[in-house]
Amino acid sequence: MAKIGIREILRKDPIWLCATCYACTEICPQGVKVTDVLRLIKNLAAEEGVFPDFYQTLTTNILQVGWANTISAFTLRKRGVKGLPPLPKTKLDDIKTLAEASGLTTITK
């Protein structure tokens, strides 16, 4: 579908199931770089604002707190109880700069 320009592929959920493990690329007898094709398709879909809500949540979290997942006060206290060191401070200015340079900030629903 991608090769013949059917843009409907951008709206297919299975493209988001690829874990980018490269197993298919490693074994493809025709040398098709399937993983790279899927990555390109996902990038095109994201540019059109078509991506699972989950990714929007991750993006929002990264831009707001610097982590893909929010970390609760409970978890932070629990880390202390377990003797784990405090989490390093995130450099939100650096993240914002990277997000702007990569176009991440323009890809929102």
Ligand code: SF4
């Ligand atoms: S890289 Fe290939 S084998 Fe790995 S998850 Fe994606 S499509 Fe599947």
